[in-house]
Amino acid sequence: FAELHAAVPGLPLASSRVLPGIVLRRDFAAYCPADGELRALLVTESLRPALTAPGVEFVVDSEGQYQASLSWITQRTEALMKHLLRNNIKLLLSSSKQEDVVIYYAKLYGVSVVECLSSEEMALITEITGVSPYTPFGDNMDREITETAVVTFCQPLVLVSKRCVHIGFSSVCAFQPHCLILCGPVDGVNEQHAAALQEAFTMLQQLFKTVDQ
Numbered sequence: 271f272a273e274l275h276a277a278v279p280g281l282p283l284a285s286s287r288v289l290p291g292i293v294l295r296r297d298f299a300a301y302c303p304a305d306g307e308l309r310a311l312l313v314t315e316s317l318r319p320a321l322t323a324p325g326v327e328f329v330v331d332s333e334g335q336y337q338a339s340l341s342w343i344t345q346r347t348e349a350l351m352k353h354l355l356r357n358n359i360k361l362l363l364s365s366s367k368q369e370d371v372v373i374y375y376a377k378l379y380g381v382s383v384v385e386c387l388s389s390e391e392m393a394l395i396t397e398i399t400g401v402s403p404y405t406p407f408g409d410n411m412d413r414e415i416t417e418t419a420v421v422t423f424c425q426p427l428v429l430v431s432k433r434c435v436h437i438g439f440s441s442v443c444a445f446q447p448h449c450l451i452l453c454g455p456v457d458g459v460n461e462q463h464a465a466a467l468q469e470a471f472t473m474l475q476q477l478f479k480t481v482d483q
Contacts, residue, residue: 271468273394274449277460278429281453291438292398293427293449294391298435299368300376300383301426302360307440309418310361311354312395312403317362318347318369344371351375357415361424361437365392365403382424384435395419400442 276293278285351372354362362368362376364385376383387395396402399419420440427436429451439447450467454460 271464271471273388273390274447275464275467276429276434276449276451277457277464278451278453279455279457279460280430281455283454283459283463285451285453287451289427289436289449289451290446291423291436291449292391292394292447293429293451294384294387294435294437295432296384296386296435297433298382298426299385300373300381302377302380302382304360304380304382304424308360308421308424309358310363310421310424310437310439311359311415311418312392312401313362313364313366314392314403315366316369317350317364317372318343347371348375348378351379351381354381354415355379357418359415359418361421363387363392363395365389394447395439398439398441398443398445398447 274292276295347369360381362381362383362385364383365387366385368376368383368385373383392403401417401419404415404417422438422440424435424437427434441447452460452463452467454463
């Protein structure tokens with residue numbers, strides 16, 4: 271329930287509404303409008319390539335080596351973004367914060383980015399789409415990326431003064447997510463209404479469980 275409702279103080283209760291899809295309470299790190307259906311990729315780590323494997327020390331002996339290392343990282347990041355585009359991926363949903371170089375090439379190649387998603391949000395998206403987070407595959411840029419989710423729409427949403435991300439997914443199960451935008455004059459009233467609604471949903475779950483048995 272926490273991931274499927276958003277409390278908005280400062281508006282009358284009558285402004286509350288139900289929206290299809292889910293609302294992520296953060297702004298785009300990069301937003302590139304795209305019409306129609308698109309593909310999304312879930313990631314849990316930065317897409318900026320590492321110079322060495324974990325636990326391996328990388329020693330730079332000169333300014334030239336340092337600049338060459340930066341150039342390599344930049345080229346690999348651009349190549350990865352091009353690879354995403356070849357696989358029709360136009361949206362990155364990341365639980366980690368992405369490096370500036372990733373955001374730069376995402377904007378350059380028309381890939382929207384939403385970062386710093388919580389583990390609960392990532393788990394909800396995985397449940398809806400049936401897609402697990404993607405693991406980068408090093409130097410292999412020819413492998414097709416199959417771990418993608420189908421997104422029916424992806425757009426900014428402003429709730430009073432807070433910019434959010436509104437996304438619709440093509441669900442692989444009977445669960446069709448909708449998000450409750452719960453408005454009220456102050457936070458305390460919103461919290462009371464949210465708690466009452468959550469208790470009502472819990473009661474309905476128990477009722478239908480009893481009927482099924």
